[in-house]
Amino acid sequence: xKHWSLKQRLTTVSSIxxxxxxxxxxxATQSAYSIxxxxxxxxxxxxxxxxxxxxxxxxxxxxxxPDILRNERLENLSSGLVAYxxxxxxxxxxxxxxxxxxxxxxxxxxxxxxxxxxxxNFEGRDMFWIGESIIWEHEDNQxxxxxxIVGEKQSILTSAVDKFKNEVFAWxxxxxxxxxxxxxxxxxxxxxxxxxxxxxxxxxxxxxTKSVEGEFPEELIPLTSSINQLLESEARQKSRFRDSLGNLxxxxxxxxxxxxxxxxxxxxxxxxxxxxxxxxRIDDIVRYQLNRSVISSGRTLVKTCAVQPEVTKIVDAxxxxxxxxxxxxxxRIADNTIFPGDAGDLLELVGNLTENACKWTNSIVxxxxxxxxxxxxxxxxxxGLGIEExxxxxxxxxxxxxxxxxxxxxxxxxxxxxxxxxYRGEIAIENSALxxxxxxxxxxxxx
Amino acid sequence: MKILIVEDExxxxxxxxxxxxxxxxxxxxxxxxxxxxxxxxxYPIDLAVVDIGLPGISGLELIAKLRENNNQIxxxxxxxxxxxxxxxxxxxxxxxxxMAKPFExxxxxxxxxxxxxxxxxxxxxxxxxxxxxLDTMAQSVKKSDKQIELTxxxxxxxxxxxxNPKKVISKSELTEHIYDQDFDRDSxxxxxxxxxxxxxxxxxxxxxxxxxxxxxxxxxNPDFVS
Numbered sequence: 001x002k003h004w005s006l007k008q009r010l011t012t013v014s015s016i017x018x019x020x021x022x023x024x025x026x027x028a029t030q031s032a033y034s035i036x037x038x039x040x041x042x043x044x045x046x047x048x049x050x051x052x053x054x055x056x057x058x059x060x061x062x063x064x065x066p067d068i069l070r071n072e073r074l075e076n077l078s079s080g081l082v083a084y085x086x087x088x089x090x091x092x093x094x095x096x097x098x099x100x101x102x103x104x105x106x107x108x109x110x111x112x113x114x115x116x117x118x119x120x121n122f123e124g125r126d127m128f129w130i131g132e133s134i135i136w137e138h139e140d141n142q143x144x145x146x147x148x149i150v151g152e153k154q155s156i157l158t159s160a161v162d163k164f165k166n167e168v169f170a171w172x173x174x175x176x177x178x179x180x181x182x183x184x185x186x187x188x189x190x191x192x193x194x195x196x197x198x199x200x201x202x203x204x205x206x207x208x209t210k211s212v213e214g215e216f217p218e219e220l221i222p223l224t225s226s227i228n229q230l231l232e233s234e235a236r237q238k239s240r241f242r243d244s245l246g247n248l249x250x251x252x253x254x255x256x257x258x259x260x261x262x263x264x265x266x267x268x269x270x271x272x273x274x275x276x277x278x279x280x281r282i283d284d285i286v287r288y289q290l291n292r293s294v295i296s297s298g299r300t301l302v303k304t305c306a307v308q309p310e311v312t313k314i315v316d317a318x319x320x321x322x323x324x325x326x327x328x329x330x331x332r333i334a335d336n337t338i339f340p341g342d343a344g345d346l347l348e349l350v351g352n353l354t355e356n357a358c359k360w361t362n363s364i365v366x367x368x369x370x371x372x373x374x375x376x377x378x379x380x381x382x383x384g385l386g387i388e389e390x391x392x393x394x395x396x397x398x399x400x401x402x403x404x405x406x407x408x409x410x411x412x413x414x415x416x417x418x419x420x421x422x423y424r425g426e427i428a429i430e431n432s433a434l435x436x437x438x439x440x441x442x443x444x445x446x447x
Numbered sequence: 448m449k450i451l452i453v454e455d456e457x458x459x460x461x462x463x464x465x466x467x468x469x470x471x472x473x474x475x476x477x478x479x480x481x482x483x484x485x486x487x488x489x490y491p492i493d494l495a496v497v498d499i500g501l502p503g504i505s506g507l508e509l510i511a512k513l514r515e516n517n518n519q520i521x522x523x524x525x526x527x528x529x530x531x532x533x534x535x536x537x538x539x540x541x542x543x544x545x546m547a548k549p550f551e552x553x554x555x556x557x558x559x560x561x562x563x564x565x566x567x568x569x570x571x572x573x574x575x576x577x578x579x580x581l582d583t584m585a586q587s588v589k590k591s592d593k594q595i596e597l598t599x600x601x602x603x604x605x606x607x608x609x610x611n612p613k614k615v616i617s618k619s620e621l622t623e624h625i626y627d628q629d630f631d632r633d634s635x636x637x638x639x640x641x642x643x644x645x646x647x648x649x650x651x652x653x654x655x656x657x658x659x660x661x662x663x664x665x666x667x668n669p670d671f672v673s
Binding site: 246254 | 527
């Protein structure tokens with residue numbers, strides 16, 4: 001339920017409301033219809049009773065129903081409409097031809113009334129009954145009680161009600177479906193700004209745009225403008241940070257450069273060697289700390305960046321710097337590979353590893369990256385001498401330098417290690433298929 | 448070879464100028480981007496060393512403007528910031544190499560030489576034409592593996608000719624590239640250098656490596672230049 005989208009929630013809620021409303025309508029109309037039908041039936045049966053009474057004649061002290069009249073259904077055996085006239089002792093005076101289907105006579109002891117339909121099962125058929133007792137004064141002044149009964153099979157009503165039910169059900173279903181379709185369109189229309197915002201935020205996270213753009217309804221404006229402000233302040237802070245770091249670097253490094261320059265001009269003594277070593281130490285610390293502060297603290301609001309363009313930048317730069325060495329640097333990044341973090345961090349990772357590879361390789365460096373098992377994997381291969389297994393651990397330890405003559409191995413790598421730590425990734429040194437070393441970095445795509 | 452140094456910190460600039468001079472380079476120097484741009488566009492510069500953090504127009508802007516003016520001289524940037532973002536920014540703007548401050552002059556020199564060679568189309572620091580071998584790192588010349596003693600200016604002349612092997616070089620161009628801007632120039636002196644150089648590298652007049660084209664200048668004998 002927590003992960004349901006707004007669209008799912010709205011669709012579910014409105015479907016439930018629609019279902020409940022239509023069910024109520026369905027049952028209410030059905031019950032109203034069946035009450036109305038029943039009372040119509042009652043009226044027509046009452047009319048039938050009156051019609052019978054109207055044609056009843058006195059025939060020598062006996063009640064007589066002539067063959068005239070009459071409703072055709074009373075003639076027809078299977079019509080379901082039956083009529084009886086009984087004496088109050090239960091003996092038959094008259095019965096409609098349609099009633100000959102029944103062997104028994106209606107039970108006289110039952111209460112028949114014109115005001116209320118009586119229901120009963122009559123020889124296996126569900127029947128409605130209406131009847132009235134009247135006292136007939138014969139010509140010989142004799143008074144006799146007769147019961148006029150009209151019956152109708154219940155199925156005539158239930159089939160009409162069923163038909164009505166089906167009709168109502170069909171129309172309700174059609175209108176339900178039409179309403180749902182209309183609702184889906186309306187929902188899409190109403191949710192469009194949210195979808196646009198979602199897409200924009202996704203683009204920002206992918207690093208493809210710098211702010212959430214587009215026109216939004218007033219309910220969303222506070223949200224989108226807050227996100228933009230946040231992004232802006234993050235970017236501003238980042239650039240201010242970079243600027244002040246740059247200034248700090250400049251003001252620290254310039255005096256160091258002067259000291260180093262002056263020391264180089266001095267003739268070489270034990271003292272100048274000591275001083276030079278100390279200057280280098282300070283330089284290393286400053287460089288390490290400055291570079292470390294440039295890298296982000298792991299994941300930020302802008303969560304991803306495309307790998308290909310960043311690697312291309314590094315490859316172009318290093319091709320220039322190592323043109324002399326005649327190295328081939330191959331950029332083999334799988335299409336659409338994304339790095340789950342800041343582009344500056346990716347530059348540091350690729351730049352440091354590739355530059356180290358360029359220093360140690362004979363002729364070729366291959367940078368490749370792909371997504372594998374939920375991880376971002378970066379590989380830097382070279383065809384140099386490789387790194388012996390016993391030295392690998394030491395290389396990965398911060399600040400350790402294997403070969404003092406090629407500077408920067410330790411520093412660059414320690415920046416790499418710091419970034420990997422921030423992203424909870426892993427680094428390993430292996431044997432490259434090219435014959436040299438392979439640096440493999442694995443960073444989880446999702447936290 | 449003439450090197451332009453653009454650096455606002457006077458001590459570093461002066462140090463660089465004197466170090467380059469002591470290695471036989473002619474130099475021009477500027478303390479801000481505007482002056483640097485002017486010198487690079489108006490003077491025959493072979494390579495520029497540019498600090499990124501300059502007052503006024505920054506080192507990067509200077510390089511961008513140079514490339515805009517279609518000036519393709521090789522440029523090494525000196526930078527206090529050495530994050531990859533900065534390096535990539537510098538190199539993609541048009542710089543050919545970078546050095547993080549503080550740097551060792553020897554390394555800067557090696558990179559300058561490498562860039563100059565690269566611009567001339569040589570991959571190795573040893574330039575060999577006919578039986579003459581020039582070592583740009585050691586600044587020495589050998590003929591058939593035998594060392595030839597040259598003066599600093601004689602070396603500058605032969606190095607410039609070797610680094611522009613397919614070009615006819617006028618006397619004025621040669622003068623501009625081997626002397627500083629404020630040096631008192633006299634083309635007769637150049638003729639004397641070339642004459643002495645010919646005697647030293649080709650005592651028996653067999654090779655005729657350095658040719659004079661009347662009214663145009665000097666060039667290396669095309670028979671030896673592949």
